[in-house]
Amino acid sequence: MNYDLLLKQLEQILAPETYLISRMANASAFLYENMSDLNWVGFYIVHDGVLKVGPFQGKVACSDIGLGKGVCGYTWQTGTTTVVDDVHQFAGHIACDSASQSEVVIPIFRDGKMIAELDVDSPRLARFSKEDVAFLEQCASLI
Numbered sequence: 060m061n062y063d064l065l066l067k068q069l070e071q072i073l074a075p076e077t078y079l080i081s082r083m084a085n086a087s088a089f090l091y092e093n094m095s096d097l098n099w100v101g102f103y104i105v106h107d108g109v110l111k112v113g114p115f116q117g118k119v120a121c122s123d124i125g126l127g128k129g130v131c132g133y134t135w136q137t138g139t140t141t142v143v144d145d146v147h148q149f150a151g152h153i154a155c156d157s158a159s160q161s162e163v164v165i166p167i168f169r170d171g172k173m174i175a176e177l178d179v180d181s182p183r184l185a186r187f188s189k190e191d192v193a194f195l196e197q198c199a200s201l202i
């Protein structure tokens with residue numbers, strides 16, 4: 060994948076838009092379209108003490124994920140990227156789409172506080188290489 064080019068394209072797509080929800084909507088559509096073997100790409104937003112599902116591409120997803128619950132809640136707790144090569148081996152994984160086999164969740168910070176997460180699921184085991192994760196982290200930081 061030419062991740063440098065994709066990053067530049069995403070930057071251009073986001074440039075005219077300042078509203079966070081719209082930025083997330085277009086970022087999720089862009090990633091879903093340009094990365095192979097994904098079945099869910101989207102955002103969870105911290106709201107009223109839980110993670111609420113935000114803009115995404117893929118099947119209907121669960122909302123209201125608490126701190127420490129599932130891969131998303133775990134990432135909220137640790138404040139660092141979580142890469143899961145096999146979701147069935149992750150205790151407490153929340154299965155929104157039974158097709159998901161691997162997953163990466165990246166926290167998004169504003170003023171030192173985690174405000175949202177980028178969550179990406181794949182129907183392929185160990186889908187996300189170090190390079191893929193680095194790219195997704197850069198995409199998340201653009202939001």
Ligand code: SME
Pocket residue numbers: 099120121124128129130131132151152153154155156159162178180
């Ligand atoms: N699998 C996540 C839940 C969100 S779905 O993947 C869209 C988790 O375990 O937190």
